[in-house]
Amino acid sequence: MTTPFANSSIRRRLVIQLSLIAAILSLTFYLIVRFVAEQAAIDTQDNILAASATSIADALYSERGEVNLELPYSALSMLGSISEDRVFYRVIVDGETLTGYTDLPEPTPLPIPSNAVFSTFDYRGEEVRSVAVARTVSSSGQAVNTTIIVAQTRLGLEAISSSISTTAAFVGVGFFIFLTTLSLLSAQSALSPLRRMTQSIKRRGPHDLSPVKTQLPSELVPLVAALNKFMARLHASLTESEAFVAEAAHRIRTPLTIVRTQAEVVLRKLEKPEDKKALRKMIRAVDESSRSAGQLLDHAMVTFRIENLLTAKLDLGEITRDTCEHLSPTAGLKDINLIVRIPDEPLPIAGDSILLQNALRNILDNAIKYSPADSDIHVTIEKSDHYEVSFTDQGRGFGKADLKSLTKRFSRGDNASDIVGSGLGLTIADEVARAHKGRVHIRSNTEGPGACVSLILPRV
Ligand SMILES: Nc1ncnc2c1ncn2[C@@H]1O[C@H](COP(=O)(O)OP(=O)(O)OP(=O)(O)O)[C@@H](O)[C@H]1O
Ligand SMILES: [Mg+2]
Structure with missing residues (x-):
C-alpha cells in the first residue's frame, strides 16, 4: 500500500498565515504605542517649557523707562524636575539680549503674544527643544516687545522614549507569542474533524466498504460524498471480479477436462507407437494448460483475498x-x-x-x-x-x-x-x-x- 505524498500541510499553512497576521498586529501595536508615548513625552516637555517661559515673561517689569527681569527660581527649577537635562534661556528686549545665552537662536517666525513657538535644533553640540514666547511690556507709556526663549536638552526625553519603546517591544513580542499559540490551538481544533474522520476510516475492517456516516463539518461533506461513491464503485467492481474469477475457472477447466478425457479414449484405440507418442504429448500439453489455468486462477483468487484480507x-x-x-x-x-x-x-x-x-x-x-x-x-x-x-x-x-x-x-x-x-x-x-x-x-x-x-x- 502506498501512502500519498503530502506536498503541503493545511495546519502548517493556517499556522503560518495566522502567525503572519499576529506578527503584523504585534508590530502595529508596537509602533502605535511608541508613537503615542513619544508624543506624550514631547507634549509634557513642551508644556513645562511653555510654563517656564511664561513665568519668566510674567516676571518682566518696567522701571524708569527700562524693562527689567527678576528671574524667578521656579521658572528653571520646574524644568530640572524632568531629569538632569541642561537648560538655556534668553530674554530679548527690543531686539537686545537682556539676560541669558546671547547665542541661543531666535525662532523664525518670531512668536506673537498669544502663541508660543516650539522648535528642535542642535545647540552647543546637543539636540535641544526650545520654546519662544512673546510678551509686550509697557514702559513709560511705550509698548516694548520682548521675547523669552527657554531651551532644554532632550536626554531625559530620549531616555523616557527608549524605556517606553523597550516595554512596548516586550509587550509586542509577548502579544505575538500569545497569538501564535492561539493560532496553533485553533488550527488544531479546526482540523480535528478531519482527524476524527481519518480515525474512523482507519478503524474499519478490511472488508468494510460501507459509506462513512461520521458527523462532519459542511466543508468535508463533498469529499466524504466522493469517497463514499468511490467505495460503492469499488465494492461493485470487487464483487464482479470475484464472480468473474470463478466463472473463468469453470469455463477454462471444463473444456480442457473434456479434451483430456477424449484424448485418453482415442489413445487406447491407437495402435501405431508414433501416433500414441504424439497423442501422449498432446495430453501432457493439455495437462500443463489445465494446471496452469487452475494455478493462475488460484493465484488471482489468492491475490484478491490478500488485498481484502479478512x-x-x-x-x-x-x-x-x-x-x-x-x-x-x-x-x-x-x-x-x-x-x-x-x-x-x-x-x-x-x-x-x-x-x-x-x-x-x-x-x-x-x-x-x-x-x-x-x-x-x-x-x-x-x-x-x-x-x-x-x-x-x-x-x-x-x-x-x-x-x-x-x-x-x-x-x-x-x-x-x-x-x-x-x-x-x-x-x-x-x-x-x-x-x-x-x-x-x-x-x-x-x-x-x-x-x-x-x-x-x-x-x-
Ligand atoms: N517437495 C519438493 N521436492 C522437490 N522439488 C520441489 C518440491 N517443492 C517444490 N520443488 C521445486 O520448486 C519448484 C517450484 O514449485 P512450485 O510449487 O512453485 O511450482 P510447480 O510445482 O513446478 O508448479 P505448480 O504451480 O503446478 O505447483 C518446482 O518446480 C520444483 O522444482
Ligand atoms: Mg507445486
Missing part, C-alpha cells in the same frame, strides 16, 4: 488435518504414507482459512508430486514463539536449484521438467505466508534424500 480465529491443527485429508487420495494413488504429527491441543491463529488451506495444499501437493511411489511424507507442527508447519518428503529434493528463486512466479526447478507444473505453487504459499506476517522456509530434508518445506506463522 482474518478470523482459526485452529492451525484443524486446517492442516483438513488439507492432509483432502490430498490423501492423491497420495494414495502413489502409495505415499502421510504421517501426520500435530500436537493434540488447540493451535489458535488469526487468518483466512481459504488462503491458509491453499498455501498448505500447494506445499503438500509438491511433496506428493516430487516424491517417489511408496515413500513417506511427514507432516508436523512445531510450536515455539511461532508455528512451523513442515512437510518433509523422501523425494528428489531440490538438487542445485536456487532455493530463494523457487518462490518467484513461474519459477520451476531443473529437477521438475518431467512433472506437470506451472511454477506458481510456492509463489502462492509465500504470498499467503507474508499476508499473515509469516514466511515459507525451503530446505533439504536433513534426515536423508528429499525436501522439507515449512510454513512459518506467528502465534496470536
Whole structure:
C-alpha cells in the first residue's frame, strides 16, 4: 500500500498565515504605542517649557523707562524636575539680549503674544527643544516687545522614549507569542474533524466498504460524498471480479477436462507407437494448460483475498488435518504414507482459512508430486514463539536449484521438467505466508534424500 505524498500541510499553512497576521498586529501595536508615548513625552516637555517661559515673561517689569527681569527660581527649577537635562534661556528686549545665552537662536517666525513657538535644533553640540514666547511690556507709556526663549536638552526625553519603546517591544513580542499559540490551538481544533474522520476510516475492517456516516463539518461533506461513491464503485467492481474469477475457472477447466478425457479414449484405440507418442504429448500439453489455468486462477483468487484480507480465529491443527485429508487420495494413488504429527491441543491463529488451506495444499501437493511411489511424507507442527508447519518428503529434493528463486512466479526447478507444473505453487504459499506476517522456509530434508518445506506463522 502506498501512502500519498503530502506536498503541503493545511495546519502548517493556517499556522503560518495566522502567525503572519499576529506578527503584523504585534508590530502595529508596537509602533502605535511608541508613537503615542513619544508624543506624550514631547507634549509634557513642551508644556513645562511653555510654563517656564511664561513665568519668566510674567516676571518682566518696567522701571524708569527700562524693562527689567527678576528671574524667578521656579521658572528653571520646574524644568530640572524632568531629569538632569541642561537648560538655556534668553530674554530679548527690543531686539537686545537682556539676560541669558546671547547665542541661543531666535525662532523664525518670531512668536506673537498669544502663541508660543516650539522648535528642535542642535545647540552647543546637543539636540535641544526650545520654546519662544512673546510678551509686550509697557514702559513709560511705550509698548516694548520682548521675547523669552527657554531651551532644554532632550536626554531625559530620549531616555523616557527608549524605556517606553523597550516595554512596548516586550509587550509586542509577548502579544505575538500569545497569538501564535492561539493560532496553533485553533488550527488544531479546526482540523480535528478531519482527524476524527481519518480515525474512523482507519478503524474499519478490511472488508468494510460501507459509506462513512461520521458527523462532519459542511466543508468535508463533498469529499466524504466522493469517497463514499468511490467505495460503492469499488465494492461493485470487487464483487464482479470475484464472480468473474470463478466463472473463468469453470469455463477454462471444463473444456480442457473434456479434451483430456477424449484424448485418453482415442489413445487406447491407437495402435501405431508414433501416433500414441504424439497423442501422449498432446495430453501432457493439455495437462500443463489445465494446471496452469487452475494455478493462475488460484493465484488471482489468492491475490484478491490478500488485498481484502479478512482474518478470523482459526485452529492451525484443524486446517492442516483438513488439507492432509483432502490430498490423501492423491497420495494414495502413489502409495505415499502421510504421517501426520500435530500436537493434540488447540493451535489458535488469526487468518483466512481459504488462503491458509491453499498455501498448505500447494506445499503438500509438491511433496506428493516430487516424491517417489511408496515413500513417506511427514507432516508436523512445531510450536515455539511461532508455528512451523513442515512437510518433509523422501523425494528428489531440490538438487542445485536456487532455493530463494523457487518462490518467484513461474519459477520451476531443473529437477521438475518431467512433472506437470506451472511454477506458481510456492509463489502462492509465500504470498499467503507474508499476508499473515509469516514466511515459507525451503530446505533439504536433513534426515536423508528429499525436501522439507515449512510454513512459518506467528502465534496470536
Ligand atoms: N517437495 C519438493 N521436492 C522437490 N522439488 C520441489 C518440491 N517443492 C517444490 N520443488 C521445486 O520448486 C519448484 C517450484 O514449485 P512450485 O510449487 O512453485 O511450482 P510447480 O510445482 O513446478 O508448479 P505448480 O504451480 O503446478 O505447483 C518446482 O518446480 C520444483 O522444482
Ligand atoms: Mg507445486
